[in-house]
Amino acid sequence: MTNEAKGRELVRLSGVTKRFEHTLALDAVSGSLFGGEITGLVGPDGAGKTTLIRLMTGLMLPDDGALEVLGFDSAKNPAGIQASIGYMPQRFGLYEDLSVQENLDLYADLRGLPQGERPDVFEELLAFTDLKRFTGRLAGKLSGGMKQKLGLACALLKKPCLLLLDEPGVGVDPISRRELWKMVENLTEEGIGVLWSTAYLDEAEACDKVLLLNGGKLLFSGKPAEMTARVENRVFRVSGIRGRKRQVLARLLDEDGIIDGVIQGEAIRIVTGNDTRPALAQAGEGASAVPATPRFEDAFIDMLGGGPGGRSRLAEAQAPFTGKDKGDEKGEDERPVIEARGLTKRFGDFTAAENISFDIRRGEIFGLLGPNGAGKSTTFKMLCGLLKPTAGEGRVAGFDLRRDAASARNRLGYMAQKFSLYGDLSIAQNLDFFAGVYGLSGEKKRERMTLVSDIFDFGRHAGQSSKDLPLGLKQRLALACAVMHEPQALFLDEPTSGVDPITRREFWTHINALVEKGVTVLVTTHFMEEAEYCDRISLIYRGRSIALGSPDELKAEVASADMPDPTMEDAFIALVERSEGQAKDAA
Amino acid sequence: MSGSRTSGRTRRFLALVRKESLQAIRDPSTVLIAFVLPLILLFLFGYGVSLDTTRTRVGLVLEETTPLTENLAASFQASRYFSVTSSRDRRDFEEDLVNGDIRGILVIPANFTADFAAGHQPRIQVIVDGSEPNTASFVQNYARGTVANWERQRQALVASALPSISVEQRFWFNPELTSRYFLVPGSIAIVMTLVGTLLTSLVVAREWERGTMEAMMATPVTAIELLVGKIFPYFVLGLAAMTLCVLLAVLLFGVPFRGSVLALYALSAAFLVPALGQGLLISAATRNQFLASQLALISAFLPAFLLSGFLFEIDSMPTAIQWITYLVPARYLIPSLQTVFLAGDIWPMFLQSIAIMLLIGAVFFAAAARNTRKRIG
Numbered sequence: 001m002t003n004e005a006k007g008r009e010l011v012r013l014s015g016v017t018k019r020f021e022h023t024l025a026l027d028a029v030s031g032s033l034f035g036g037e038i039t040g041l042v043g044p045d046g047a048g049k050t051t052l053i054r055l056m057t058g059l060m061l062p063d064d065g066a067l068e069v070l071g072f073d074s075a076k077n078p079a080g081i082q083a084s085i086g087y088m089p090q091r092f093g094l095y096e097d098l099s100v101q102e103n104l105d106l107y108a109d110l111r112g113l114p115q116g117e118r119p120d121v122f123e124e125l126l127a128f129t130d131l132k133r134f135t136g137r138l139a140g141k142l143s144g145g146m147k148q149k150l151g152l153a154c155a156l157l158k159k160p161c162l163l164l165l166d167e168p169g170v171g172v173d174p175i176s177r178r179e180l181w182k183m184v185e186n187l188t189e190e191g192i193g194v195l196w197s198t199a200y201l202d203e204a205e206a207c208d209k210v211l212l213l214n215g216g217k218l219l220f221s222g223k224p225a226e227m228t229a230r231v232e233n234r235v236f237r238v239s240g241i242r243g244r245k246r247q248v249l250a251r252l253l254d255e256d257g258i259i260d261g262v263i264q265g266e267a268i269r270i271v272t273g274n275d276t277r278p279a280l281a282q283a284g285e286g287a288s289a290v291p292a293t294p295r296f297e298d299a300f301i302d303m304l305g306g307g308p309g310g311r312s313r314l315a316e317a318q319a320p321f322t323g324k325d326k327g328d329e330k331g332e333d334e335r336p337v338i339e340a341r342g343l344t345k346r347f348g349d350f351t352a353a354e355n356i357s358f359d360i361r362r363g364e365i366f367g368l369l370g371p372n373g374a375g376k377s378t379t380f381k382m383l384c385g386l387l388k389p390t391a392g393e394g395r396v397a398g399f400d401l402r403r404d405a406a407s408a409r410n411r412l413g414y415m416a417q418k419f420s421l422y423g424d425l426s427i428a429q430n431l432d433f434f435a436g437v438y439g440l441s442g443e444k445k446r447e448r449m450t451l452v453s454d455i456f457d458f459g460r461h462a463g464q465s466s467k468d469l470p471l472g473l474k475q476r477l478a479l480a481c482a483v484m485h486e487p488q489a490l491f492l493d494e495p496t497s498g499v500d501p502i503t504r505r506e507f508w509t510h511i512n513a514l515v516e517k518g519v520t521v522l523v524t525t526h527f528m529e530e531a532e533y534c535d536r537i538s539l540i541y542r543g544r545s546i547a548l549g550s551p552d553e554l555k556a557e558v559a560s561a562d563m564p565d566p567t568m569e570d571a572f573i574a575l576v577e578r579s580e581g582q583a584k585d586a587a
Numbered sequence: 588m589s590g591s592r593t594s595g596r597t598r599r600f601l602a603l604v605r606k607e608s609l610q611a612i613r614d615p616s617t618v619l620i621a622f623v624l625p626l627i628l629l630f631l632f633g634y635g636v637s638l639d640t641t642r643t644r645v646g647l648v649l650e651e652t653t654p655l656t657e658n659l660a661a662s663f664q665a666s667r668y669f670s671v672t673s674s675r676d677r678r679d680f681e682e683d684l685v686n687g688d689i690r691g692i693l694v695i696p697a698n699f700t701a702d703f704a705a706g707h708q709p710r711i712q713v714i715v716d717g718s719e720p721n722t723a724s725f726v727q728n729y730a731r732g733t734v735a736n737w738e739r740q741r742q743a744l745v746a747s748a749l750p751s752i753s754v755e756q757r758f759w760f761n762p763e764l765t766s767r768y769f770l771v772p773g774s775i776a777i778v779m780t781l782v783g784t785l786l787t788s789l790v791v792a793r794e795w796e797r798g799t800m801e802a803m804m805a806t807p808v809t810a811i812e813l814l815v816g817k818i819f820p821y822f823v824l825g826l827a828a829m830t831l832c833v834l835l836a837v838l839l840f841g842v843p844f845r846g847s848v849l850a851l852y853a854l855s856a857a858f859l860v861p862a863l864g865q866g867l868l869i870s871a872a873t874r875n876q877f878l879a880s881q882l883a884l885i886s887a888f889l890p891a892f893l894l895s896g897f898l899f900e901i902d903s904m905p906t907a908i909q910w911i912t913y914l915v916p917a918r919y920l921i922p923s924l925q926t927v928f929l930a931g932d933i934w935p936m937f938l939q940s941i942a943i944m945l946l947i948g949a950v951f952f953a954a955a956a957r958n959t960r961k962r963i964g
Contacts, residue, residue, distance in 0.1 A: 054801075082804075
């Protein structure tokens with residue numbers, strides 16, 4: 001491919017509209033993709049990203065409007081498109097019961113790669129993806145990161161002009177994600193146009209161009225810097241906060257002129273409505289606001305008209321927990337609400353979690369951070385009594401999970417990773433069911449149900465089957481069901497993965513306020529930014545906890561001359577590399 | 588240009604076939620459905636389920652004791668079809684019959700010897716449990732057969748001039764009336780239904796579920812290549828499973844094989860066309876393994892079992908149901924296969940069956956192709 005391919009228009013979308021039964025998946029989307037660039041297709045789950053990619057492959061036809069891909073009309077000549085694109089669907093499109101080499105051979109045949117070129121191409125791709133050692137291994141036995149590289153290799157067999165990647169960053173650890181990104185960047189040097197779809201807004205910043213989708217509408221199209229320019233000089237980092245940072249955040253959010261704010265370690269990041277410096281009366285003496293680099297997410301929130309306020313009526317209705325509810329006289333408030341002591345879980349000869357220990361104090365948010373498959377959910381499930389540890393012990397609210405799991409479970413609220421409510425029941429029926437399960441009845445039950453319906457604004461949707469609800473509303477319902485019985489500990493498994501940033505903020509506003517009432521929170525996430533909302537985090541990697549501390553401590557630990565202000569992801573990668581170095585030294 | 592396109596097509600097709608074969612070999616469920624399940628079915632029909640009445644428990648009532656009746660009683664006792672308890676009074680057995688402890692009462696009446704001596708047709712009474720018609724008619728028929736045998740022996744012995752007219756049934760092609768002989772060919776049809784429809788519908792639905800179908804479709808593969816590449820290995824697998832069954836049937840169960848191998852494979856291949864077509868149609872329509880397996884069981888496996896004449900006579904079904912059986916491909920295969928095994932080649936019958944099965948298959952394939960265009964939504 002020559003340089004003239006660079007900057008060539010590869011895809012032209014004109015008024016592309018796609019409807020499904022209940023929803024408008026894409027609403028008159030117009031835009032272009034160019035050669036030699038990474039274009040980010042960015043938006044929360046359900047925004048229409050996958051639909052748009054499928055339309056580009058010619059596997060789906062628009063109801064209105066037209067797509068021209070590589071000069072072919074997608075409705076008239078899908079075969080022309082399919083002959084020269086590379087496409088990696090969400091689950092990589094690999095045959096798990098075929099080996100790495102067999103997958104490559106299959107796609108080479110299907111794409112018509114001439115026999116003579118194969119040795120060189122295979123050699124190059126295997127070196128590029130570092131899979132040479134694994135050619136005989138079944139694809140199903142590869143790690144998430146390796147699967148993804150193989151998927152990419154299969155899509156690249158016959159050098160495409162356009163590479164479509166549907167959420168390549170999902171389910172992959174941050175190290176593999178960075179490696180993949182570098183590979184894709186190399187491809188653009190050759191003039192290939194890459195579409196990288198993602199729900200992570202931080203990935204958008206690294207793209208050359210961005211198409212931002214929300215609810216089927218194209219909100220923005222252009223360079224990410226043009227987007228962040230919207231909030232230039234309006235983003236500040238407030239540090240030196242005295243008092244409870246979450247209370248400060250809640251008060252800041254309710255001030256006029258502040259449209260968005262999130263906890264960032266010990267500091268608070270805020271976005272103002274105009275470029276006047278924010279008044280910090282709420283943050284107490286000594287607090288200072290320093291301008292910060294605007295992020296894509298700040299601009300997105302601004303574009304959507306600002307984040308939610310800081311009030312949580314859910315928390316206001318909650319009686320504070322003081323730690324005396326077990327009738328202990330000796331000021332047992334000091335006792336941690338959640339304790340893990342050497343928790344270990346083995347499945348056969350595979351150790352999913354090894355010797356994991358921590359204490360979580362009352363009113364603390366503790367995060368388990370790590371890529372998918374690292375052992376977070378296993379640890380999590382052992383602590384809520386869903387999984388029996390092979391060794392070690394766990395306590396919740398003082399109850400030993402092995403002996404008294406039922407009492408422990410009555411005091412915790414659990415929000416599972418996937419939408420785990422009854423999809424065929426309506427909102428009201430789900431609430432009713434979970435209230436019943438947690439032993440609420442009569443007046444108390446009615447009161448709680450009315451309260452949460454009111455707070456989460458379920459009224460209009462109350463009768464609708466919950467599986468048909470928009471993602472944001474499902475997520476609210478899941479939270480509502482988990483807090484119905486006013487638990488003193490909340491277990492949140494990947495609570496906001498894929499949801500839009502407004503819903504995420506709303507969610508954390510409630511969690512922050514509940515924490516101020518003495519609720520204790522254990523949260524798992526693979527989403528590095530979310531880890532900043534926690535008081536302390538434990539980095540879980542390959543079944544072990546490789547570091548434990550506050551976000552600021554962990555970042556400070558890896559700060560160096562090259563990296564004076566590391567992000568959470570930088571810290572994670574550096575700590576993983578360090579721990580692997582130690583493991584090697586030990587061996 | 589056109590030459591390279593053709594070779595591209597061949598190569599894509601071979602690649603799909605190779606992929607599918609590798610997957611089939613590596614997937615334990617394939618081996619289970621194609622080889623283990625047929626074995627279980629064959630053994631079940633070969634040994635477990637027998638429609639023959641060997642050793643049926645009956646009560647024998649001797650209302651008079653003469654050398655003649657004793658002799659007939661001994662003949663019943665020696666029969667390998669009956670397990671006999673004797674008594675002098677039929678009332679001894681009435682309760683047993685009601686309770687189902689015995690399947691019938693055979694009464695040799697008081698005037699039997701006199702009648703026989705007088706040259707009358709000797710009569711015995713058979714009392715059976717009419718609530719189980721199959722067993723009842725077997726008891727009746729075998730009792731009659733036993734008496735006939737006994738009579739023939741006596742005639743040979745006595746060489747008496749008195750000619751006795753007895754109704755004698757003769758079963759052609761299966762003179763021993765061993766039900767195993769016609770159940771085993773029938774179960775081959777069941778096995779091919781399992782491989783053709785159930786397995787095929789599962790593997791296509793699995794590609795949709797795992798998202799590999801989407802990745803395939805975004806390559807230059809055409810829908811036809813995809814379909815044919817998908818079913819070809821299962822066609823071969825179906826014939827392999829059939830071969831295994833036939834070998835077992837002939838070598839292990841001693842089922843006679845009087846027709847030709849050509850007829851066997853021609854019929855089986857023709858039957859696999861509608862079976863595979865139905866499997867493809869189901870999976871293309873559902874795209875979900877669970878639903879596909881349920882549909883395959885209900886729409887292919889059960890009809891092949893119940894509506895094909897395999898276990899139940901089609902002639903004794905209600906007329907409406909009889910009409911439905913015309914749509915069941917197994918209905919055409921099973922009689923033809925039984926003929927191949929037990930009678931020999933009757934090509935006019937086979938060709939008609941083959942034509943009808945291919946026709947049904949063509950309908951299924953047309954519907955499946957309509958449903959598997961290269962489109963997702």
